[in-house]
Amino acid sequence: MDPERFRHHLESPTGRGLIPPGASTGAAGGVACGDLVRISLVVEGSRVAGAGFDAAGCGAAQAAGSAAVALVRGRPLLEAARVGVHEISEELGGLSPGKLHAAELAADALHRALGAAAREHAALAPAPRRTLVALSGGVDSAVAALLVARSGEEAVGVTLELWADAEHDGERSCCSASAVRGARALAHRMGMAHFTLDLRAEFRAGVVDPYLADHAAGLTPNPCVRCNGEVRLDAMLDFAERLGAPRLVTGHYAGVAEREHPAGPLLRAAADPAKDQTYMLAGLAPESLARLRFPLGGLLKPEVRALAREAALPVAAKADSQDLCFLAGTNRPTFLRRHGGMPERPGEIVDRSGRVLGRHRGHHGYTVGQRRGIGVASTEPLYVLATDARQNRVVVGGRSELGVSSVLVRGARLLRAGDRVDRVKLRYRAQALRGRVAGAPLAPGRHGRLTLDLEDAADGAAPGQLACLMDGELVVGWGTIAGGATRG
Numbered sequence: 001m002d003p004e005r006f007r008h009h010l011e012s013p014t015g016r017g018l019i020p021p022g023a024s025t026g027a028a029g030g031v032a033c034g035d036l037v038r039i040s041l042v043v044e045g046s047r048v049a050g051a052g053f054d055a056a057g058c059g060a061a062q063a064a065g066s067a068a069v070a071l072v073r074g075r076p077l078l079e080a081a082r083v084g085v086h087e088i089s090e091e092l093g094g095l096s097p098g099k100l101h102a103a104e105l106a107a108d109a110l111h112r113a114l115g116a117a118a119r120e121h122a123a124l125a126p127a128p129r130r131t132l133v134a135l136s137g138g139v140d141s142a143v144a145a146l147l148v149a150r151s152g153e154e155a156v157g158v159t160l161e162l163w164a165d166a167e168h169d170g171e172r173s174c175c176s177a178s179a180v181r182g183a184r185a186l187a188h189r190m191g192m193a194h195f196t197l198d199l200r201a202e203f204r205a206g207v208v209d210p211y212l213a214d215h216a217a218g219l220t221p222n223p224c225v226r227c228n229g230e231v232r233l234d235a236m237l238d239f240a241e242r243l244g245a246p247r248l249v250t251g252h253y254a255g256v257a258e259r260e261h262p263a264g265p266l267l268r269a270a271a272d273p274a275k276d277q278t279y280m281l282a283g284l285a286p287e288s289l290a291r292l293r294f295p296l297g298g299l300l301k302p303e304v305r306a307l308a309r310e311a312a313l314p315v316a317a318k319a320d321s322q323d324l325c326f327l328a329g330t331n332r333p334t335f336l337r338r339h340g341g342m343p344e345r346p347g348e349i350v351d352r353s354g355r356v357l358g359r360h361r362g363h364h365g366y367t368v369g370q371r372r373g374i375g376v377a378s379t380e381p382l383y384v385l386a387t388d389a390r391q392n393r394v395v396v397g398g399r400s401e402l403g404v405s406s407v408l409v410r411g412a413r414l415l416r417a418g419d420r421v422d423r424v425k426l427r428y429r430a431q432a433l434r435g436r437v438a439g440a441p442l443a444p445g446r447h448g449r450l451t452l453d454l455e456d457a458a459d460g461a462a463p464g465q466l467a468c469l470m471d472g473e474l475v476v477g478w479g480t481i482a483g484g485a486t487r488g
Contacts, residue, residue, distance in 0.1 A: 002093025009092060010059050013066035015073065018052025024120065026112025028105040035061040035102065039068055039109040043117040046124045048072045048080045060102035067091035068106040077122055080114060081193035084184060111184060115196040124244035130154045132240040133249045137183035139315045140251030140296060143304045145190060146311055147295040148249050156243060157187035157194040160232055162203040163326040186315065199235055206231045208326060212340035218389030219464030220367040223324060229283025237291055247291050252277045255297035256289060257474055263444060265289050266415060269473035272300045279428045282468045282478040286415060333365055347392035349376055352401060363387045366394050369402065369460035403457035404484030409467045412450050412479030418442030420476050424452050425468040426461055432470055433458055
């Protein structure tokens, strides 16, 4: 450690107390650690036009804030986005392990401010070879970034902070502050500029609140479909435009087909059926899909991990996330109670005839097709057939009663003519079933309601879930399941 460089920033801090007019501010630290760093930035076009900071706590926090401001003030935006913990530590002469925490706080505050300022005011000239890469901190997005860089394009990373809660396990989530730090460190290790976008307000309003409302109404929501189709990807595409990048790359397992079609491209199933994510991306508008690239669409998961190992990426063996990002570290009943005001609400479990078989703790804890956790003894396995929010009832029955051969869909959108539909996928991990759109051929566009006739009965159709309409392996439409029936 060079004590003179540290002393310089401690005794003559750069930009302390300065908040430039129109600045965006990011903060890190606080009560939990006793240290706090706030950094305020102004971005004009392609550069950081002004910067200042304030800090509380130990002297290292003040020095780190000063170092961060000195490193980015007046610099090109993409150069500033390469500043991280290592650069701040080096500016201070190399911090000891005991003081490195201050550089971590300064880096977090810097990137929160930088992302907010760039999202509002960045205006970089179009660069045909520049690609924005969505980084989650996992192996899939890291390999996607690796493949972009190997293609000769300029890769710029972006990570979204979507959710924060005291019960949230940031280490297991792809959208927490902890995940953001990991993704930023990985991007900088790979030589990439990296931005953080704080979408917590948009995520709460556009994903979590509808999720809570759907559960209260007795539906089974698809928060990931809503997030991809209405919140996160469009926000990153808008940000790519500000950075002059014509495309966004993600680590999703999906493909794109019919790019030259006048109505826009279509999603195509990935080469790895076990990882295919087209169902979760089905709600994307064609104009958004046209600017997206999925370099993992033609790879199998073991091939992706092999590429990561060959490149010595530290996330090569990192486990895939399994939970909904906002449920990491908690469970659905606890989350619904904490954020949706849905406590236990005991009610009846009945069969189709209305005969009471048992009791439940709240209809919102059940979904159509569910088998485990019903809590009713029976000589045959029981499945949830329906939930009734108004009467707080759960209807159960045998597997033969679960089957439906006709599905009613609301709020549908056909991207191609309805007669192209030959398969239907009713759940993310379910197999696509042979089926068609009932009635006269429907034109592309939005349809308030339509009926799907299935050649083979499905084991339930959960209201609120997405119905993915397919032509072979192409996604040609989608809608929200309203209910199912068995044709007489």
